Amino acid sequence: MPVRASAVYVAGVAMTRFGRQPERSVKALVQEAVDGALRDAACDRQAPGLAFFANCTQAAFEGQTAVAGQIAVRAAGLPRVPVVNVENACASGTTAFHLACTAVRAGACDIALAVGAERMTAADKARVFALLEGGWDIDETEAIAERLRRLGAGVTPPPGAADGGAKSVFMDVYAAFARYHMHIYGLTQRQLALVAVKNQTHAALNPFAQYREVMTVEQVLNGRVVAWPLTLPMCAPISDGAAAAVVCNDAALARFGRARAVRVLACVPGEGETREWAQLDRHITRRAAERAYEEAGLGPEDVSLAEVHDATVFGEILQSECLGLCPIGDGGLLAESGATRLGGRIPVNVSGGLQSRGHPIGATGLAQIFELVTQLRGEAGSRQVPGARIGIAENGGGMHGVEEAAAYVTLLGS
Amino acid sequence: MPVRASAVYVAGVAMTRFGRQPERSVKALVQEAVDGALRDAACDRQAPGLAFFANCTQAAFEGQTAVAGQIAVRAAGLPRVPVVNVENACASGTTAFHLACTAVRAGACDIALAVGAERMTAADKARVFALLEGGWDIDETEAIAERLRRLGAGVTPPPGAADGGAKSVFMDVYAAFARYHMHIYGLTQRQLALVAVKNQTHAALNPFAQYREVMTVEQVLNGRVVAWPLTLPMCAPISDGAAAAVVCNDAALARFGRARAVRVLACVPGEGETREWAQLDRHITRRAAERAYEEAGLGPEDVSLAEVHDATVFGEILQSECLGLCPIGDGGLLAESGATRLGGRIPVNVSGGLQSRGHPIGATGLAQIFELVTQLRGEAGSRQVPGARIGIAENGGGMHGVEEAAAYVTLLGS
Numbered sequence: 001m002p003v004r005a006s007a008v009y010v011a012g013v014a015m016t017r018f019g020r021q022p023e024r025s026v027k028a029l030v031q032e033a034v035d036g037a038l039r040d041a042a043c044d045r046q047a048p049g050l051a052f053f054a055n056c057t058q059a060a061f062e063g064q065t066a067v068a069g070q071i072a073v074r075a076a077g078l079p080r081v082p083v084v085n086v087e088n089a090c091a092s093g094t095t096a097f098h099l100a101c102t103a104v105r106a107g108a109c110d111i112a113l114a115v116g117a118e119r120m121t122a123a124d125k126a127r128v129f130a131l132l133e134g135g136w137d138i139d140e141t142e143a144i145a146e147r148l149r150r151l152g153a154g155v156t157p158p159p160g161a162a163d164g165g166a167k168s169v170f171m172d173v174y175a176a177f178a179r180y181h182m183h184i185y186g187l188t189q190r191q192l193a194l195v196a197v198k199n200q201t202h203a204a205l206n207p208f209a210q211y212r213e214v215m216t217v218e219q220v221l222n223g224r225v226v227a228w229p230l231t232l233p234m235c236a237p238i239s240d241g242a243a244a245a246v247v248c249n250d251a252a253l254a255r256f257g258r259a260r261a262v263r264v265l266a267c268v269p270g271e272g273e274t275r276e277w278a279q280l281d282r283h284i285t286r287r288a289a290e291r292a293y294e295e296a297g298l299g300p301e302d303v304s305l306a307e308v309h310d311a312t313v314f315g316e317i318l319q320s321e322c323l324g325l326c327p328i329g330d331g332g333l334l335a336e337s338g339a340t341r342l343g344g345r346i347p348v349n350v351s352g353g354l355q356s357r358g359h360p361i362g363a364t365g366l367a368q369i370f371e372l373v374t375q376l377r378g379e380a381g382s383r384q385v386p387g388a389r390i391g392i393a394e395n396g397g398g399m400h401g402v403e404e405a406a407a408y409v410t411l412l413g414s
Numbered sequence: 415m416p417v418r419a420s421a422v423y424v425a426g427v428a429m430t431r432f433g434r435q436p437e438r439s440v441k442a443l444v445q446e447a448v449d450g451a452l453r454d455a456a457c458d459r460q461a462p463g464l465a466f467f468a469n470c471t472q473a474a475f476e477g478q479t480a481v482a483g484q485i486a487v488r489a490a491g492l493p494r495v496p497v498v499n500v501e502n503a504c505a506s507g508t509t510a511f512h513l514a515c516t517a518v519r520a521g522a523c524d525i526a527l528a529v530g531a532e533r534m535t536a537a538d539k540a541r542v543f544a545l546l547e548g549g550w551d552i553d554e555t556e557a558i559a560e561r562l563r564r565l566g567a568g569v570t571p572p573p574g575a576a577d578g579g580a581k582s583v584f585m586d587v588y589a590a591f592a593r594y595h596m597h598i599y600g601l602t603q604r605q606l607a608l609v610a611v612k613n614q615t616h617a618a619l620n621p622f623a624q625y626r627e628v629m630t631v632e633q634v635l636n637g638r639v640v641a642w643p644l645t646l647p648m649c650a651p652i653s654d655g656a657a658a659a660v661v662c663n664d665a666a667l668a669r670f671g672r673a674r675a676v677r678v679l680a681c682v683p684g685e686g687e688t689r690e691w692a693q694l695d696r697h698i699t700r701r702a703a704e705r706a707y708e709e710a711g712l713g714p715e716d717v718s719l720a721e722v723h724d725a726t727v728f729g730e731i732l733q734s735e736c737l738g739l740c741p742i743g744d745g746g747l748l749a750e751s752g753a754t755r756l757g758g759r760i761p762v763n764v765s766g767g768l769q770s771r772g773h774p775i776g777a778t779g780l781a782q783i784f785e786l787v788t789q790l791r792g793e794a795g796s797r798q799v800p801g802a803r804i805g806i807a808e809n810g811g812g813m814h815g816v817e818e819a820a821a822y823v824t825l826l827g828s
Contacts, residue, residue: 056479066503074686079686086498086500087499088499099498103516105521134479272484272495274493397480
């Protein structure tokens with residue numbers, strides 16, 4: 001039998017502002033996030049026993065091709081802690097968080113640090129997009145393109161809105177999946193726009209967010225078409241930023257104090273499966289969510305708020321369904337109902353999500369943890385979800401077959 | 415209190431031949447190593463609950479810039495297992511192994527897979543060397559060069575052997591450290607050559623090794639000077655290859671059978687420290703080794719064989735001292751005594767080491783595990799260390815200050 005898992009907590013979190021800050025290095029971003037998270041936990045710089053650093057693009061954009069995490073974490077004033085560099089595409093941040101939780105649970109250390117950072121706006125966009133295209137098997141680019149053509153074929157874009165011009169093929173992927181969802185479940189482009197506006201409204205209340213202006217639904221619909229039905233305001237931007245979390249066990253918590261600690265109820269890496277897109281009830285995050293709920297002894301009805309991976313707003317539609325916030329196929333209706341707004345039944349992406357808060361790849365998963373912890377502590381100010389008790393986060397990265405190559409579902413509880 | 419650690423075992427290992435095989439992709443190398451390790455453990459493809467993939471150069475050389483581990487592991491016929499991509503420079507392989515052990519110890523899964531692979535010979539060497547130079551803080555290249563000049567200044571190369579022409583600055587680093595050791599402890603170039611010949615002699619018995627020809631000491635001394643006192647045969651080559659290990663707990667071992675399982679007595683990531691080079695007794699691997707011995711309840715006198723990180727033969731001298739196989743400063747004398755040969759008191763790098771077995775970066779740490787497991791099982795054939803009961807491995811990567819940025823010491827026992 002596996003060891004009975006001991007309790008794991010988040011004792012401190014921090015994030016930098018997300019957005020364009022090309023004048024700052026990965027080192028500088030990491031320092032701010034690590035400083036903040038340690039201060040938030042009242043944790044000494046010598047205390048973390050292991051650190052996990054999530055990053056995807058620093059080698060390409062800053063030339064630090066190896067041990068980048070050691071260099072950044074030591075520059076942040078932590079000379080002692082062993083560091084592991086992890087990469088799982090857009091799920092890198094939660095991968096680092098999961099490893100920190102696992103290390104503490106294994107008794108490898110009492111306190112572990114997870115930090116994610118990305119600095120992407122200094123690079124020319126073509127290089128960023130080229131790098132993102134390594135998020136699936138580069139030997140199968142043709143096969144993937146053909147699969148997408150078939151998947152999206154059920155819905156024809158209106159005249160004048162033909163796509164095919166997305167600079168990031170990932171946007172073509174999201175667009176094809178969205179069109180399939182329109183074809184089968186009746187998702188509308190207007191519902192997608194409602195998600196964008198809702199997240200902008202949330203981001204306007206978040207001082208860390210990249211975009212804090214709120215558009216009208218019409219403005220979103222009239223935005224430049226990236227890949228129909230997705231317009232520019234429906235897609236996550238390129239961002240710079242970092243986020244960090246201090247994870248610990250009961251022994252450490254006895255020192256830190258329990259008042260502001262948040263418990264990790266589950267952090268589950270998704271298991272892959274070879275399946276058809278139509279089998280949405282077997283999506284990788286669906287299955288990971290089921291396992292997370294089971295581990296925590298909870299169900300979707302217990303969740304106070306959700307942070308999901310809306311690299312485009314279609315991601316939020318899909319993941320709302322996968323997390324069980326509504327039946328499969330009903331994500332558009334859920335968004336339209338207002339339930340996912342701050343003040344609604346189940347607020348989604350109160351941070352603004354990837355689309356408005358921003359998406360510095362390696363930092364994103366930890367920014368989700370930051371948001372949940374802040375909300376569960378009741379410290380979210382004007383964007384506070386009243387009485388938040390349980391938060392869920394979903395973070396996905398890369399692509400294999402018709403689903404994410406890496407996916408994590410996390411449940412935190414106050 | 416941390417959870418009382420449960421027992422962790424290596425149930426299966428495998429490696430490909432190391433050497434020049436530019437016609438094979440990372441995927442192909444991974445498939446061979448994973449197939450072999452699963453077969454060796456009699457482990458079903460669906461069984462591993464987590465996998466850790468160690469690689470440093472695939473993004474640069476094959477263009478698979480993200481989720482490379484997922485793509486390779488799924489191509490090897492494991493569609494289910496969640497994968498984490500890890501990088502810790504030349505210590506990446508043991509980093510993956512440590513995470514696999516930690517995951518099993520935490521109860522996150524009963525069986526975890528660690529795999530490391532690198533395919534480097536297809537790239538032009540200048541690009542390989544450029545990539546390796548990202549192994550320290552690229553903002554401090556000048557400061558590092560100056561420190562090396564000071565460190566190596568105690569010994570002047572003989573006329574005609576002036577260095578400064580090493581294509582890899584890492585070789586300059588090793589050379590400067592070697593010269594310091596010559597200056598302070600009396601290490602000789604001939605002792606370095608003896609290590610090279612000894613490892614060639616070992617590699618000649620290892621069918622997986624890259625170089626299997628044995629030179630004379632004079633041939634080694636007369637080799638092209640890479641960075642004095644290091645000649646070409648004293649340095650690890652550029653290599654292609656992969657290695658893998660299946661790690662599990664008692665529950666899984668009940669299924670696999672215990673006969674060939676090897677127990678992980680300790681796997682310790684080194685903790686960094688800001689120190690002067692002169693304080694060799696506080697070297698990162700010295701301190702990690704002390705902790706590993708303590709965890710295992712063993713001392714250096716209990717060790718049957720050691721695999722150490724001889725990126726150059728000076729690495730073996732230094733690490734023999736750090737692991738306590740001899741007093742600090744006596745590494746050259748230890749090598750000269752014959753004690754580290756197969757048949758000697760404490761055989762070191764019976765595999766041939768990085769220098770002769772080869773050094774496909776991400777695979778190296780796992781090739782060390784392969785060697786120890788094979789020896790502890792008594793399955794090493796003509797290179798078997800008689801009665802091997804306890805093995806130690808040391809794997810280091812990158813550079814911070816005067817020591818490795820990442821370092822691991824592992825103790826395995828039959």
